[in-house]
Amino acid sequence: MLSSGVLAITSYFVYNMIQRSIEKVNQIEATQLVREEQKIRSTLESIQDGYYEIDMTGKFLFYNHSLLELLGGKSESDLHDCQITDFMSAGDAKKLEQTYQWVAHSGTAVKCVEWEVIREDGISKRVEGSIVLILDGEETSATGFRGIIRDITDRIDSERMLEESRFRYKSLVDHNPDLVCSFELEGVVTAINPATEKITGYSANQLVGTTCAHLLSGIQRFIYLRPFLLAKKGRSSSFEISISHKRGYMVDLQIRFVPIIVDSQVVGVFAIGKDITEHKQAEETINHMAYHDALTDLPNRRLFTDHLTRGLEQAERGGHKLAVLFLDLNRFKYINDSLGHAFGDTLLQKIAERLLSCVGQHGTIARMGGDEFTILLPVLQQESFILLIVNNIIEAINRPIRIEGHECSVTTSIGISLFPNDGQDAQTLMMNADAAMYRAKESHRNQYEFFTPIMSAQASERLTVELELRKALERNELLLMYQPQLEFKTGRVTGVEALVRWLHPKRGMVSPADFIPLAEETGIIIPLGEWVLRTACLQNKAWQNSGFAPMRIAVNLSAYQFKQANIVQVVADILKETKLDPVYLELEITESVAMQNAEQVIVTLEGLKSLGIQVSIDDFGTGYSSLSYLRNFPIDRLKIDRSFINDITSVQGESTIAASIIAMAQSLKLEVIAEGVETEVQFEFLKSKGCTEMQGYFFSKPLLMEDMTGRLVSMRES
Structure with a gap:
């Protein structure tokens, strides 16, 4: 048994050994704790997200560098004096404080709460953070x-952009007027x-899950298949297709x-389709209009030429003949001018119907324009078939036509050319048929003529005259020639009528009857008429400047001139000039011109009268004037047509008409001039x-300007 001294010494040594062991253990644990802390700090500094520790008041205790950058790059010393709620709006701060209180009360961590960090540099960051309660060493109370804290600004922006993109796509698709x-x-x-x-007329429930085969006919499925296969291979393509609507159209x-x-993989196919039904219909309408006459719906010149060209190819291959007929209506211009264009248009439509009934399926009828x-x-095997068709046409057109209570009759002249005798191409055959038609018109109306070579020369001559007439103004x-107009009572010259003539260098003096119709047909009448009006006004002004007594000069306006929309301005400009x-x-x-569209004629005449000029109605008695219209016309005189003057004493009817016109004019307080008095x-x-004035060979034929001036001189000296 150990003595107390030994025990004491032993206890002392043991105690010291234990103390040294405890210190050594403490040192080891402290070192390990430091290492662990450094390891944790190193880990926290390495992460990109912000890490924080705060006390119960929200004051920062610990944080990593990433949090400093997230909060705006503040220094560590600055952040020690801050609270976490200093970097957010009042609303977010209140929400976060409530969340901290809930965590402290329940002890349950919150994995995700969002708020907006507001930095001093003005930049805002959307963040999400977790909240975990920190307990003391005894884990009995919260410290x-x-x-x-993670920056989710880019994620939020991406989600927003993705959502916007989704809505844009949905809006684009849902509000797209085209099929998708x-x-x-x-x-x-x-x-x-x-x-x-x-x-399509079908709902989404009726189409989704199907192949749309019920919308397509057999041939349309083949049109659809190839582009779909191309799309599956990664190539887009477009095509046109017709589908059946649910209602059947x-x-x-x-x-x-x-x-x-x-x-990089094709996973499906988009179909984007535009409804082009109206466009196709419009295209068909436009195409029809391009090849058909708007008034009669017959083929026009373009389509006729196409048919004729194809017909010539077939005739050449088949070795058979082919015929081209060219026809126009006699007296149509007179009817059109007398009864108006609306009447004339209806007449052309009636004629077209009759032509169709005559020709039927045997050929093509086209309207070239006008009449x-x-x-x-x-396909002609026998030429007698042509005569059968021609005679049927002549008979059909001859039958009276009743339109709007009026019954009228027209006749036709027909020219015929044959392949291969009269031409090998469409242009030649049409030109030769045209020449034959003019020959039929000149020789005997209401008949037909087959083309002969001499007609080609005549047609060429007509074209030559047209070209020469176009140059006549330039050359x-x-x-103008001038025919005096006299007053019956005094014999005094009250005016002259200006009459145009063409002094051709080779043909000599050409009568208006030979070139005015051609001028009207070709449109040359417009510049020609203005030249006549200007020249007549200049000459009358020259006579006045020479000291002759002022008198009126009469100028005839053709129907084409009178119908010009600017005719009043044209006359005003020439008077001013x-x-x-x-x-x-x-x-x-x-x-006849006056009665085409009486209401419009009155408007034009009033415009002309407003200039201060005089207006007369020429060839009176040959048209369809009614007394009610004449009362409204702003005119100064009537001119009795020479046809009523020629037989005035030998034919009772003519003298009665002439006397009636004079009496009617007197009742309307109009002057009357008779032309053709011989x-x-x-x-x-x-x-x-009681006729007021006269004009004719009984007093004077039309005179050249020099002769008319001489007549005025002799009258002044007498």
Whole structure:
């Protein structure tokens, strides 16, 4: 048994050994703790997310560098004096404080709470953070909170952009007026937009999950298949197709198949389609209009030429003949001018119907324009068939036509050319048929003529005259002659009528009857008429400047001139240019022109009268004037047509008409001038009936300007 001293010494040594062991253990544990702490700190500094520890008041106790950067790069010393709520809005701070209180109360960690960090540099960051309660060493009471704060600004922006993109795509598809469908690679519909429902008539429930085969006919499925296969291979293409609407009618679509590519793989096909039904219909209408006459709906010149060209190819291959008929209507211009264009248009439509009934399926009928028609008989075995068709046409057109209570009759002249005898191409055959038609018109109306070579020369001559007439104005080949107009009571010259003549260098003096119709047909009448009006005004002004007594000069306006929309301005400009007092100009229009569209004629006449000029109705008695219209016309005189003057004393009816016209004019307080007075008997009769003025060979033929000036000189000296 150990003594107490030994025990004491032993206890001392043991105690020291234990103390040294405890110190050594403590040193080891302290070192390990430091290492662990450094390891933890190193780990926290290495992460990109912010790490924080705060006390129960929210004051920062510990944080990593990433948190400093997230909060705006503040220094560590600055952050020690801050609270976590200093970097957020009041609303977010209140929400976060409530969350901290809940964590402290429940002891349950919160994994994700969002708020907005507001930095001193003005930049805002959207973040999400976790909150974990920190307990003391005894784990009995809370000392603070720790957590991770992550910057989710880019993620939020990406999500927002993705959402916006999704809504944009949905808006683009849903509000697109065109059809949009998506297909699986097997051709099954996976989605459609509302426009698809409207265009097809089928709902999404009825189309999704199908191949749309019920919308396509057999041939349309083949049109559809190839572009779809191309799309499956990654190539887009477009095509036109017709589908059947749910209600049974067809819808024309222009479709583009576009491959749907995900991760470089085609996973489906988009179909984008535009409804082109109206466009196709409009295209067909335009195409029809391009090849058909708007008034009669017959083929026009263009389509007729196409048919004729194809017919010539077939005739040459088949070794048979072919005929071209060219016809126009006799007296149509007179009817059109007398009863108006609306009447004339209806007449042409009636004629077209009759031509169709005569020709039927044996050929093509076309309207060339105006009252000219052409007929193609493409397969001829016997020429007698032509005569059968021609005679049927002549008989059909001859029959009276009743339109709007009026009954009228027209006749036709027909020219015929044959392949291969009269031409090898469309242009030659049409030109030769035209020449034969003019020959028929000149020789005996209401008949037909087959083309002969001499007609070609005549047609060439007519073309030559047209070309020469166009140059006549430039070459100063036109001139005016003047026929005096006298007052019955005094014999005084009250005016002259200006009459145009063509002094051709080779043909000599050409009568208006030989070139005015050609001028009207070709449109040359417009510049020619202005030249006549200007020259007449200049000459009248020259006579006045030479000291002769002022008198009016009468100029005839053709129907084409009078219908010009700017005719009033044209006359006003010429009066201004020539400085002629308007009171000394008289414009003559024929009765047939006056009655074409009486209401419009009155407007034009009032415009002309407002210039201060005089107006007369020429060839009166040959048209269809009614007294009610004459009362409204702003005119100064009537001119009795020479046809009533020629037989005024030998034919009772003619003298009665002339006397009636004079009496009617007196009742309307209009002056009357008789043209074509050639005998003393005519002179005395007209004078006895109260006719105001006369014009004709009985007093003077039309005179050249020099001769008219001489006549004025002799009258002044007598």
